[in-house]
Amino acid sequence: MAQVKLVNYDEASREVRAVFDDIMKTRKTDYINNIWRALAVNPPLLKRFWGQMKEVMVKPSKLDPLTKELIYLAVSVNNNCEYCITSHTFAARKHGLDDTMLAEFNEIVALANAGNRLTMGLQVEPDERFKAKHDHKPWSLKKAGGKKKKKK
Amino acid sequence: MAQVKLVNYDEASREVRAVFDDIMKTRKTDYINNIWRALAVNPPLLKRFWGQMKEVMVKPSKLDPLTKELIYLAVSVNNNCEYCITSHTFAARKHGLDDTMLAEFNEIVALANAGNRLTMGLQVEPDERFKAKHDHKPWSLKKAGGKKKKKK
């Protein structure tokens, strides 16, 4: 059972209700799931985490919504977070994931874990040609145009 | 340094060369990267792991190649497998991943880890409505048509 009380709408402060309202509006639902009700124990945390979730997972970006859900789900499976696997498999299904794809997805997660351990266990070093190559310069406060930024 | 010698083509057995040839043909390259050269110490393992990689990651399937690479990469980042992050970021770039998307990808991995731990730390239980619902029957050997399969 959750370590903190799951807050209901009628018990919520104005600050918490504002987040709940935004979640419901953004997700077009009148249901608030357990994690948000738990985070409400600490309203600034609730606001911050929802803010990140909205920016990163909801706002349109270069990666499509299903891919984003699958990346999130891959991490959740790897960490064996039951809550997260349950809720993000549910979310991924809404974006079109069916049973065959779910099995395919999990086989990739499984294979990556296998490949990771083979490589780690045999201590194989990365091939030079695959390493990123950048001409990293040491940190400098110098501004373009040669003027050094004044120290604060 | 790798725990086993990285096999070169001229040292490879016929069995190993067959796999190396198939890797080069499948990937349209004449370069074999370190992991395969290390696995060659145990030819049946080399053959099995390449077989899986080819089936799961190379063969066309419902998930597109970039998504598959990103799922593989998400696991590799989560496990902090340097070899795997290096080689699969390289592979994902070949499928169109640019720096902005790579940063976006890593932010999803980071956010999922954050969300996972908030949920695990507060011991929040999955909402009933998100759980998969199946009418699981106990295992039975009965065949369709009511005939029980003969025991082996």
Add this chain to the structure above:
Amino acid sequence: MAQVKLVNYDEASREVRAVFDDIMKTRKTDYINNIWRALAVNPPLLKRFWGQMKEVMVKPSKLDPLTKELIYLAVSVNNNCEYCITSHTFAARKHGLDDTMLAEFNEIVALANAGNRLTMGLQVEPDERFKAKHDHKPWSLKKAGGKKKKKK
């Protein structure tokens, strides 16, 4: 080597410079460390992650600064993040951690890992008396005073 170029001040956009300036001002330094220079490849991500770090780790709160660093460090050791262990051990030392305490800290991390695995391996279930006890109610949009909030 980092997957993205480490941005320098003279190459930084106005948006990135604003974050760099805030980091330097907040931390009373004229040095920007590598992670921030890497995140600058995606300015909104840089801004978000610095914002969280500032809110959670810098802003005074109920937990004291050294305790907060040690919690952060415990996670970093557990995940074997070399960069993070290096930089947060450095930070913890600034808050008073000495070699004896660092060894003590790591022994707790080690012991917790040992205890976790003994428990997980033997599949020991939590004692009823230690479980959190709350009278969780199902989610309801009803407002205090009995009026149901209008659906969005």
Add this chain to the structure above:
Amino acid sequence: MAQVKLVNYDEASREVRAVFDDIMKTRKTDYINNIWRALAVNPPLLKRFWGQMKEVMVKPSKLDPLTKELIYLAVSVNNNCEYCITSHTFAARKHGLDDTMLAEFNEIVALANAGNRLTMGLQVEPDERFKAKHDHKPWSLKKAGGKKKKKK
């Protein structure tokens, strides 16, 4: 509850039944456990994973069956996979593991986790004398006898 329906014999396709038959024959049982019934949602995955399990865990090899089960179990405990701990402790008991040995096994897993974290937290580097030493040559397609293999 499992994300996919657990397939029963009478619902299984010919391809799935062939794997179920081979599992029962190999293990000398008429019971199919839940993981195989779940993987049956994606028959080629079922076939691949069973094929690996049979090759790696069932087929006689240099490591004895109990040792193999304990390696598998050590990973499962480390990943806190409840299903896997349950089924592979069961399997290890069949190969002679008793309660005292199970406790001894878990103490090794616990100690290794403790030792790992002490080393990681203090960032201790491997002793030169323990590192594998090989004269790794760069990849070359040249065949024994000096003839370069023709490019594909």
Add this chain to the structure above:
Amino acid sequence: MAQVKLVNYDEASREVRAVFDDIMKTRKTDYINNIWRALAVNPPLLKRFWGQMKEVMVKPSKLDPLTKELIYLAVSVNNNCEYCITSHTFAARKHGLDDTMLAEFNEIVALANAGNRLTMGLQVEPDERFKAKHDHKPWSLKKAGGKKKKKK
């Protein structure tokens, strides 16, 4: 359900009772929680693990008791050990942790996980200035005063 029988006082050997007695005396309670009753299956293990727990967690040291519990808890959350999260959150509450602090604690654990993955995924290398700097000498058996210790 636990893999081994949870031992009760009346079934315990003299050796196990001595540890149970010491736990109850040290913790000022007449209750023995499940993990100790499970470890009793292997009395020397029970004695060792309790000995460590007492030395590391109970004995006064430079770090205060709440900080120690939070370090232990951070690891337990990271490993998703349900038993350990339950019992050590309980313990931390006894040392003054309230709901707001628990949420704050978990946000640090979440943020550290996020920061770790951003750094690992982008393969950012530690800044030279944050690395520990020691003049490590190779191992030598030479005793102070120049006399070499005799080989065993």
Add this chain to the structure above:
Amino acid sequence: MAQVKLVNYDEASREVRAVFDDIMKTRKTDYINNIWRALAVNPPLLKRFWGQMKEVMVKPSKLDPLTKELIYLAVSVNNNCEYCITSHTFAARKHGLDDTMLAEFNEIVALANAGNRLTMGLQVEPDERFKAKHDHKPWSLKKAGGKKKKKK
């Protein structure tokens, strides 16, 4: 580089020398490897950890020495502890592990990771018949013979 200075024999306190001496005697060597030299920064920790290592890994027990090393190594690979993989692969080789067995070992570790994630990702529940079955009684201080132990 290690966070603490690697202690040499001539710098070591009497307490530390006693442990170093015991390590060298037990292992029949005159070399002390880095982890012990690092732990020497906190002599009681050094003594405790060596004590556990000696009890668990060195002392003859029901599991044979190579199996014990492989269990330790499986955890170390899973945690990607470079130091530990290096030193315990070295130790396992001393107990007879060759390259083929090392590859076989790593394939089991890889397969277990794959199997773990398939099971976790699909949220498959343990089969009833594989679960441990014990008639766990609640904790009771009652002594055999019906006399209740006096409370402390």
